[in-house]
Amino acid sequence: MRTDGAPRRRFAGLDGCRGGWILAQWDGAGQLHLARLPSVAGLFEGPDAPDIAAIDMPIGLPDRVGPRGRAPERLVRPLLGLRQSSVFSVPARAAVMAGLGDGPEPQRYRAACAAARATSDPPRAVAKQCFHLFPKIGEVDALLRRRPDLSGRLLECHPEVAFWAMNGQQPLDLPKKVKNRPFPPGLDLRRRLLGAWGVPLDLLDEQNARALGAGLDDLIDACACVVTAKRVACGKALCFPDPAERDAFGLPIAIVA
Template sequence: MSSSTETDAWVVGADGFRDGWVVVLHRPRTGTTRCRTVDGADALFDLPEAPAVLGIDMVIGLPDRAVPGGRTCDQAARQLLGHPRGASVFSPPAHAALGAETYDEAQRRNHASGPDAPGLTKQAFYLLPKMRALADRMTPALQDRVREVHPELAFYAMNGDAPVEDSKHTEAGRAARTTLLAARGFPEVETVAAHLSGGPVGADDVLDAHAACWTARRIHEGTAERCPSQDASAPRNDRGLRMEIWR
């Protein structure tokens, strides 16, 4: 992944859905935005636009040992978002759980990763295939351009460092997030959602991919913020990947 020139660069946000990824591509210089779906990590990493930054709403820096409450960045994100939005930040599995084929096996592997390692939620288990596909491609060098992001942290930043009150699963919550995105250069969210939604893609997937793209643009501009705070070094796992979430 590389851009032809910095001024012409694309940035991308990606959010997973059952059958693949919703991707939102944005060229800041012209304000051009594209949205489509791709079916797997290879297509996500090899987009023809060769984005300068790819923000992915999925765990990238998996911990080597699972701990209650998750990574430092997960805990920091929940603290920012508070109740109830903080519940959208789940504790990721240990890297060893990626190879599990059943929920019981994933539970055993997660428990075995450390002395106080918790079990694994069903939500996390269902995301293992996407986490595994990303882990197969990720390297520390690639993490300069491929970053872990979180949509609710993006909306928090857009909303004046305050969590959006209503859930994205409600009409009021979707409207509030659509308004925030429109004010930041993404006025077409409702049109895109109407076109893509239905079947496995939900309106919230489209919203989240746009939020991830907004964060990718901020990373490219050098204005993004991070959990943990950028005043501290981000911990790294045994594969050298930083455990951090951008907004």
């Protein structure tokens, strides 16, 4: 609690992992809590629900997309230098819904690619990495459509864009992974940036990552998201695009950092 008697604001950052989400909860000062969540909805069901949560998952699915995906992807990629390949092109809503249909994965992937080609200019299929995110994209989309009261409290972010903002709006020169394996110098760089922004670092180690069934990079990314949540609450966040676009259901199409 704050010494002036007012409750400290609560922030959350979420990064997807196998079978759920890594959650970073932070009071903006000295207390950081890391946990594993089976669903995003559970975060908002109790009395300790965050004031602002930032999630590394696309929110807002347009009816059509242009070259290189939605407007947020097109705007943030040039900022990231060598890290821009971490930003996937998200297809139109019809492609995501087709990929979440019934049937075996190859059939659903073909259906998603067909729908993506029909709703993109120029026609473009779905990258496999993005396709594997569809269940989590669908989970967040369904939650926000069911809970319009969460609009403005659960926002899309991207860890590398968050680190760009933390790094004085400069791209990071070291990757988190090399050949799909953790790259310690890149992870250490991101830990230092988090520490410089006040995030406690004592939980960001391999032991805690193993205990949560995740990689250390997942924990670090969740913390990047929670810093973004605090930046939003403090009025310091950047929005790409600004103002945000909206999809047919009124959900914002924007990345905040």
